[in-house]
Structures are given as structure tokens and as C-alpha cells.
Amino acid sequence: MADSDPAALRALVDAWSASASAVLDLVDTLNEDDIRQPTDLPGWTVRDIVAHLAHLESELAGDEPVLADASDIPEDAREDAFRSYTERGVAARRSRGTDELVAELRSAVDRLRTTLDSPEPPPPPAAFPRPGGSWEPLLRDRTFDYWMHEQDIRRALGREGGWESPGALMSVATLRAALPYVVGKKVRPPMGTTIAITLEGPDWVDTVALRVGDDGRAREVDAGADAPDTGLTMTVEDFVLAGGGRRDPSTLEVEVTGDTDLARRVLHALAVTP
Helix, strand or coil, X not given: CCCCCHHHHHHHHHHHXXXXXXHHHHHCXXXXXXXXXXXXXXXXXXXXXXXXXXXXXXXXXXXXXCCCCHHHCCHHHHCCHHHHHHHHHHHCCCCXXXXXXXXXXXXXXXXXXXXXXXXXXXXXXXXXXXXXXXXXXXXXXXXXXXHHHHHHHHHHHCCCCCCCCHHHHHHHHHHHHCHHHHHHHHHCCCCCCEEEEEEECCCCEEEEEEEECCCCCEEEECCCCCCCCEEEEEEHHHHHHHHCCCCCHHHCCCEEEECHXXXXXXXXXXXXXX
16 A cells, blocks of 8 residues: 555545445435335346445455355346356345345445555455455445445435535546547547537536547547537436446437437447446
């Protein structure tokens, strides 16, 4: 941890901590009918999301993995290592009561806070999924995961909120930062193509313009320099739904200018989460 920027690490710890608290505070308000509601995640209820968060956070806090057998999860989930791992963690907790799941999650969060508040936190567990060797990438990933799942729960229950939080800012920035990969690696339009994606927030507008270079890579350019080959305008909420793979892109309200086929390909390539 000696090479870490203490201020940057502190900001990540604070964002993770706030995001974890937001989920725990939300879950504390739920009744048994709420906890059984289906979410945008195939096969998962609100309760399954809580089980998933408890699973990953308890391992990050140092607990031994509690996993169901692969035969206990959907067959199509067994093909991807990370999805299989997360589904096995959820399946292993299906017999537990809601209070027990929340207690597991709260305990893991509290222990992690103690660890991360120490002057020299030890390295994260080496066996944790997607090991990064340091806390910074893990905390970014955990903050993103918490906030995305907070929004999953809120949509399932019709409870808007959480869009002014550190987790929201970090998560939208994460999806925005993936746009060069989406355009250059997934869509792969011809060299010289320019694509503009405009995101509309409650009181702000952000336009990201990307041009494909001679090397096939997409790079951000001045949004006002040239007219794009295609433009997509959507709310930041719809951008999160598309980038998080939560909804079929064709069901979202997107305004398109220019090449409509290219716009459709970009829209369907926005999902970057597992």
C-alpha cells in the first residue's frame, strides 16, 4: 500500500462506504413483499441482490467462500467463470432468512471499514474474484456494483433516488470511460467515423464525441469540431440501463441523427457489465 496515493485511496474508501450504507439503509426499509420483487436481472429478486452483495463483501472481508454446487445454478450460468461464481454465492444463501442476509452484509461492511481505516491496510484477499493486487481497482468495482444494485432495487420497487451520490458519479463515469472500447472494439466502424453520444442529466448535458483513427481505435475528440456520422441522445438513466445491460436497448428512448444503422449497433453494444 506504500505506493498508493493516500488522498485518492481515501476518496475511494469514502465512495465505497457511502454506497454500501445507501444499500443497507434502503434494505432496512423493505418488507417481505418488497424483498420478493423481481428485478431487471434475469432470475433475481431483490433478496437475491442482497445475497449477492453479502457473498462478495464477506469474502472481501476475509471470510471463507460459501458457494453452492454448480449443479444448483442455471445451466447457462455455468459457462462463464465469474457469472458462475456469483450465481453459486446467491444459490448458497437461498435458504437463509432476510435478516440473516442483511446481518452478513452489514458485518462484512463494518469489518472492511475497520480494515480500510487503518494507516496501512493489508492487501485485499488474493482469492477474491478479479484480484487486482491493490484496493483501488477493487473499491472502484465494489462502488460500481453497490450503486448499480441500489438502482436495481429502486427500479423494482418504484423508489427513485441515489443519483446525487458519489457512487452515481463514479458509476456514470465508469460507463462513460468505456465508450472508446465500445465503439472501437465492439462496433468497429470504418476509420474516420465520428460518433457523438449526448447524455442528459437533471440539470446538465454531456456530449462525448469519438473518432475512429487509422489504427482502428476510438478516441475522444472535441464534440463541436465536426458533424458526427451518427448521434445518439438519451437520458443518463437510459445510458445506465444500456451500459449495465439492464434493459433491451430497443426499449429505451433514444433520439438518433445521421446513420441510423450505426446508431443501432452502438446502442446494442453499450452493455459492458458481466
